[in-house]
Each structure stands twice: as C-alpha cells, then as structure tokens.
Amino acid sequence: MPIITISGPALDVEHKREMASGLTKIASEVYGRPPHHIIVIIHENPPENVAIGGALVADRRPDSA
Amino acid sequence: MPIITISGPALDVEHKREMASGLTKIASEVYGRPPHHIIVIIHENPPENVAIGGALVADRRPDSA
Amino acid sequence: MPIITISGPALDVEHKREMASGLTKIASEVYGRPPHHIIVIIHENPPENVAIGGALVADRRPDSA
C-alpha cells in the first residue's frame, strides 16, 4: 500500500479530486500496482506555518505556501 | 523516545484516550521501555483530504477516512 | 514549495526518475505553480517494516510493501 503525502497550500475540493486522481495514476503506473492500493493524504499548511529562507510565507505572499 | 504517529479519521476525546493508552502499552512492551518514554501523536484527516484508489474518501462514505 | 513524500517498496533509479517527474507534473498543474517549486522525497520501506492487517508484508509476499 504505497502512501503519498502531499503538503502544500490549501486547495478546494475539486482540486483535491484532481490531485488525488492524478498522483494515484502515476504511482499506480510506476509501481505496477492497481490504483486501489495507493493512498493519498493531503496536508494543507496555513501560510504562517511554512517558511522558506527563514521567512514565513505569510510574510511574503499569502498564496505561496 | 519512540514516537507513534497515527493518521486516521476524527476521534472524540474518549477514543483518543483509549488509542493513546493502548498504543503506548504495546510499544512499551515490545521495545522494553517504560511507558513514559513513548509519545503518541494523533492526526485527524478530514475525509476530503484522503483518497484511496484515486477517489476522495469524502466522495465515497464520510466515515471511512 | 509543496512537498510530496511517497512511501512504498524499493524502486530502481529509472523508476524513481519516472515517479519524480510524473508526480511533479501533476502537482505543478493542480497547484498552478512552476515545477521547480515542487519537491519529491521517496521513502523505500523494507517489506519487514510494513504491515497490513497486522501482518508484515515480508510474511505475505515480498513485493507488496
């Protein structure tokens, strides 16, 4: 049961559907396993909880987490 | 300090108590360490953030994350 | 900088290339971010370190981690 965890900015539900479906297709093909063996977990990080170069994303631009 | 992270659907606080206590007991026994060396972290994933077979759990049945 | 972590059985380097490239393409499209903003980390679990239904994958079939 391969597990894909994707950590990034917030997504609406339609984009979550596209993300889960697209990532699962790739992993299924590369591992040579049926799609129902693949789990996807989406983590949405608020921009004040992510930093690049020591600066919070919230302090740079709100959409770049 | 072994760390157990459990990622699943939402739990009420009484079930969190049972989960933390039960998982800690097992890990303490198997590692041969006292219980106060064991940390448990519970992650609750909303059903729209988990997918199996490329389909969001929220689109299947709400209680199966 | 979205981060994709994929945890599954061992892969040879050519399959790692396909996995990284494929997952990055999907995430780039869904987030609407350039590919160089996407990080992929591959975790390869030995089959004796993964269990489904309480039984180690190593005790079932060696290729199903």
Place this chain on the structure above:
Amino acid sequence: MPIITISGPALDVEHKREMASGLTKIASEVYGRPPHHIIVIIHENPPENVAIGGALVADRRPDSA
C-alpha cells in the same frame, strides 16, 4: 485506511511482528474498523540520528534511540 507510523530504535523481525500485530489490534478496536484497513510502518532510527535535550542518543547510551 488509518496509518500508524512508529519511529524508534532497531527491532528484530519477531519484535516487528509483535509490534505490527499489537498496534493494529488497538487501532482496529478504537476506530471500529476491520484490521485489514490498518497499515503500520516501522521506522528504525540509528542512535546517531536521534537527539534528546540536544545530545545524540549515540553519545548517551546506544540502546536508547
């Protein structure tokens, strides 16, 4: 599909069996899900890769990761 990740010192395969089976039983009971819905992943950290209080476990006692 709840996922339990346990991160601690190295285990032999018999202890991995006990850990996977014990943790799965607890999670199955608390979530009210069948055991085959529960995944366990065991991470074994070398003692030089874990620190408590800023000191590597490898520099304290080799068996306490």
Place this chain on the structure above:
Amino acid sequence: MPIITISGPALDVEHKREMASGLTKIASEVYGRPPHHIIVIIHENPPENVAIGGALVADRRPDSA
C-alpha cells in the same frame, strides 16, 4: 532543499517568525547551504492529540503539548 518539520504546541505568529528564522540559520550553517534552500513547516498539535506515557497532554496540563 533540506526540510525541517517541527511538531509541538500552538505558537503565535511572532514566535513562528523566531522559530523559522532560528531553525533555518542553524540548518544553513550546518549543511553549508544558503538559507533560501531551507524549508520549515510548523505543525501545531492540540493537547488532546498528543500523549506521553499513554496519557493525553490535555489531561495533564494544557500547555505541555
């Protein structure tokens, strides 16, 4: 792109700034990489989702997650 994930109790935004900036400085120095190569992700765990010794932090003292 080293990634630092820190999991602990809730922080206000000023403390998040200090945490991100301080952790990034250390990692940049030790890896010998420029700060903009370092990503920090902050996870804030509610005290009822963390346990030590099998007891929820929420059941001990609210500020010790």
Place this chain on the structure above:
Amino acid sequence: MPIITISGPALDVEHKREMASGLTKIASEVYGRPPHHIIVIIHENPPENVAIGGALVADRRPDSA
C-alpha cells in the same frame, strides 16, 4: 515534547551533533521549555530519492539533496 524532524543530505556525526544541539537550543527558547523536552530526528535522504522540479538530485549534483 516538541519533535523536530530534519530531512536532508547525509551528515557526518560531528555535524549531527551541531545540528541537534543548535536546533534544540532554538526550539527550547521559542517554546519556553527545557532542552530535555525537545526531540530531534535526522533523516538522511540519498540523492536519488529526492527531486526538485521533477529531476532527481542525483542527476543534478550529488551534494544537493
């Protein structure tokens, strides 16, 4: 018990000591907790298991994981 996980390229043991000690000091100060409450876990990723922009670090330059 805040937990810091740092995922990056391989380090020798002296750099692991500096990393653990430096990260712990920052977290201890920002959380206002004694250092022995802070855990650090170091994950060393081989360069063929990390990708940026869809290309494996191993295919770019070996020291940039």
